[in-house]
Amino acid sequence: MEIVEAAGISFAVVAGACVGADFERALEVDLRIAGDGAHFSTAGVADPIACGVRLARLLGEARAKELILAGRSVDAANALRLGLVTRVVPGAALGDTAMGLAAQLRALPPLALAAVRDAVRAVRDLTPGAAVTLEHRHFRRLIATQDHRAAVAAFFARREPAFTGE
Amino acid sequence: MGSNAHTRWWADGPIGYIELDNPPMNVLSDDNRRGIREALAEFGQAGARAVVLTGAGERAFCGGADLKEEEELTAETVGTFLQRGDETFRALREYDRPIVAAVNGWAMGGGLVLALWCDVRVGSTRAKLGAVGVKVGLMASNVQLSRLLFEGRARDLLLTGRTVEAEEAHRLGLLSSVVTPEALMDEATAWARDIAARPPDVVAALKRAVNAALDPVAAEPRR
Numbered sequence: 001m002e003i004v005e006a007a008g009i010s011f012a013v014v015a016g017a018c019v020g021a022d023f024e025r026a027l028e029v030d031l032r033i034a035g036d037g038a039h040f041s042t043a044g045v046a047d048p049i050a051c052g053v054r055l056a057r058l059l060g061e062a063r064a065k066e067l068i069l070a071g072r073s074v075d076a077a078n079a080l081r082l083g084l085v086t087r088v089v090p091g092a093a094l095g096d097t098a099m100g101l102a103a104q105l106r107a108l109p110p111l112a113l114a115a116v117r118d119a120v121r122a123v124r125d126l127t128p129g130a131a132v133t134l135e136h137r138h139f140r141r142l143i144a145t146q147d148h149r150a151a152v153a154a155f156f157a158r159r160e161p162a163f164t165g166e
Numbered sequence: 167m168g169s170n171a172h173t174r175w176w177a178d179g180p181i182g183y184i185e186l187d188n189p190p191m192n193v194l195s196d197d198n199r200r201g202i203r204e205a206l207a208e209f210g211q212a213g214a215r216a217v218v219l220t221g222a223g224e225r226a227f228c229g230g231a232d233l234k235e236e237e238e239l240t241a242e243t244v245g246t247f248l249q250r251g252d253e254t255f256r257a258l259r260e261y262d263r264p265i266v267a268a269v270n271g272w273a274m275g276g277g278l279v280l281a282l283w284c285d286v287r288v289g290s291t292r293a294k295l296g297a298v299g300v301k302v303g304l305m306a307s308n309v310q311l312s313r314l315l316f317e318g319r320a321r322d323l324l325l326t327g328r329t330v331e332a333e334e335a336h337r338l339g340l341l342s343s344v345v346t347p348e349a350l351m352d353e354a355t356a357w358a359r360d361i362a363a364r365p366p367d368v369v370a371a372l373k374r375a376v377n378a379a380l381d382p383v384a385a386e387p388r389r
Contacts, residue, residue, distance in 0.1 A: 009325055030321055058318035083315075086322035104326055109303035116300050116308065116324050123312040127381050128259075131309040136248045138305045143236070143244055148303030152233050155302065163303070 003029060006102035008114050013098045015091060019073075020044035027054045030117060032084060033101065034076045035091035040084060041073040057124055059083050109147035110165040168208060173201025175208070180216065180362040181355065182209035187222035191229030194276050198228075199254040206261050215362035215369070217261070218354045219284060220268035221277075224292060224347055227267070230275025233302070251276060258283045259377065262370040264361050268354035269293040269341065275306050282310035282340075285373060286357055289341040290350040293332040301327040313380055314340065 001022045002013045011031035012018075018026055018034075019041045026032055026040075045051045048068065055064035063082045067074065076088045089097045105113065115138040123131045142148055147163045154161035167176045172188040172195045184205045186192045202219075209217055221227040231251075239247055258265050258280070267273075267284035274296035281287055281295070299306035311320040319338060323330065335341040345353045361369060 030325060032318075058316055060316045083318045086319060101326075104328075108300055108327065112300045112303045112305060113325065116305050117321075119305060119308045120312055120317065120321055120324055123309055124317065124380075125382055128309060128313075131312075132252060135305055135308050136252075139248060140241075140244055142304050143239060144241065145303055149237075151302040152237050155233060 001026060002098075004098055004102055006105040007108065007110055009105050009117060011098075011101065013094060014038040014040070014085065015094055017041075021046065024051060027051065027058065031086060031101070033087040033089070033094070033097060034079060034085040035094040036076045036088055037091045038076045038079065038085070038088075039073050040067075040079050041071060042068050043071045043073075107160075107163075109145070109151060109161075109163040111145055111147060112142055115142060168201075168204060170197045170201050170204075171195075172197035173205070174222075175201065175205035177209060177212055177214055180214055181358045182206075182212075182214040182217040184217065184219045185222050186220070186228055189223055190225055191272065192221040192223070192226045192277070193229045193232040194251075194280070195232060195235075196250070199250055202254055203257045206257055209263070210261075214263060215366050216263055216358035217265045218268055218351075218358050219258075219265055219280070220351070220354065221270050224271055226272040226277070227269045227293070228274075228277030228280050229272055230277040230279075230298070230306070251279075255279055255283045262373070263366070264358075264369060264373055266354050266357045266361070268350050269295070270347065270350055272296070274298045275302075279307045279310060282307060282314060286361075287341050288343045288345070288350065288353050288357060289332045289335060290347040291332050291344060292347055293335060293341060293344070295323075295330040295335050295340060296327060297323045298327045300324065 001018050004011055004013055010029040012026040012029050014034040016037060017039060023042055024045050042051055052068040055067055059082055079085045080088045119134060119138055146166045151161045174187055175184045186198050188195050264285040267281040267287045269281055269287055269289040271292050272294050273281040275298050278295055278297055297307045311323055332344045336344045343353060
């Protein structure tokens with residue numbers, strides 16, 4: 001397993017076994033993608049309780065229990081079904097897919113990307129009202145950024161925007 | 167039955183219909199925001215038991231905020247803009263009858279938010295969902311996607327802003343069924359009829375209960 005960082009977003013790239021400490025690390029990053037030869041297991045994780053809580057938040061209760069209670073190994077197709085990974089490609093294409101995802105993230109406006117990353121982490125602890133308030137606070141800040149204006153201008157000019165992070 | 171420049175609404179027996187009609191992309195206008203709320207109030211008085219929300223044409227359900235309108239927002243007017251959007255979304259969420267979104271094409275940005283605040287979503291094979299906020303340097307649909315998909319999948323859509331086609335949306339649970347464009351309104355009507363056939367008080371209580379089910383409990387901090 002490899003962890004790739006792009007534009008402040010980290011994602012796990014899983015080609016083969018993802019068990020124990022690797023599995024725990026994979027849960028801490030923002031996104032997970034896999035090759036079709038990947039397999040996952042909670043067996044041997046250092047902190048199974050924390051792992052279970054984290055899984056419930058990532059996947060929902062039913063899917064978290066499916067993974068954590070019996071400690072069975074799941075293959076790439078099942079990891080995709082559970083939402084543990086969000087993309088599975090042939091093993092030979094995994095490197096290119098990872099580079100493509102990194103490029104896709106780097107092409108996005110960095111301030112909005114960081115705001116979305118932070119907000120999506122915070123939302124589950126908030127009531128809908130408080131979550132909407134948080135989203136609005138970010139929105140007010142982001143709409144005044146140069147990157148937002150650049151994105152809109154590029155949209156109307158039908159060209160690719162260039163972002164500066166301002 | 168009623169209409170304004172960008173919205174039409176009518177009732178057929180126990181089912182109310184709202185159509186957003188602002189071609190070509192059905193971007194969300196003030197007429198839409200007002201129309202949705204007027205229609206819901208009217209349906210409520212007429213005793214409608216379920217509502218279907220859709221977009222006119224084959225291209226878009228709702229293209230989200232009008233970027234031209236948005237471009238002109240200032241620090242003073244952005245608050246009103248957000249509030250008007252929020253009032254519309256809340257009107258759908260808090261309406262005591264279920265609302266079925268018939269997603270006939272693009273649902274992106276604020277248009278995706280609109281679809282996600284409905285209670286059931288059915289789509290045509292032309293349905294395309296995009297949490298595109300991040301692509302234009304903004305943020306939208308965080309709250310809804312995080313609740314509907316849990317964090318793992320929500321992050322994938324929110325952080326990349328990528329397009330989700332109808333089949334994938336079905337697999338993710340964002341669409342409850344996918345049919346041909348010709349069959350979409352019949353499919354949405356069938357869902358609305360099944361809902362309308364059940365005791366309205368029970369249905370209203372179920373909608374409220376599920377809406378609140380994932381709210382954090384103040385006495386029980388999660389961490």
